[in-house]
Amino acid sequence: MTANVTIRIQEADFDIGREISALTQGRTDIGAVVSFSGICRGIEGSEAIAALTLEHYPEMAEAEIARHAETAMSRWPLTGVTVIHRVGRITPGENIVLVLTASQHRQAAFQAAEFLMDYLKANAPFWKREEKPTGTSWVDARHHDDDAAARWTKS
């Protein structure tokens, strides 16, 4: 059976259950599905966040996510990958990003999901703007995310 790769960048919210069904439907070779969803927090340190607005570089975001998905597919025995990244204005409690990985056994699904999130955080061209009581400002990238992505290249 061929692998199922779904990549979407959209303003609308996504339904995790429906996406999992789409990934597993009609297949009998899937023993594990791992799901990660990134959610908009309502608090940053001690300050409340009113909303996040995500800007992106459309053509590059699709190309970059596709490259990461391809890398994951070649590194681990996966039957499928789904990555959905929202853009636009997102309020606390709402979904931001979804990564689904499916494989015969769980190790591949777990590792690939973590790999994809680490790479998305470091390399995917999206930028977050935070609305707080004190004003609106761009979120700073964290070195931690670059380090997390880098560790996947050592092994």
Add this chain to the structure above:
Amino acid sequence: MKVKYFAWVRERVGKAEEIVEPPASVRTVDDLIAWLAKRGESYAHAFETPKVIRAAIDHAHVKPDTMIAGAREIAFFPPMTGG
């Protein structure tokens, strides 16, 4: 070539994209940043810390010493905060 700006780089420059024609002496991404910075105060402000500026040529990340010859689209932006 087309240059695109994102996030606070775009805000400081004051535009999302433009067509530029740098001289032949502008050979690398770094050279281009230095050349753009001289175009005016808003550009100087956007590129005042070249170290934090990231670049992509034709939708792929590139290092500062990458040659720009042949590029159709170059984008400049801050470190990313997606995911």
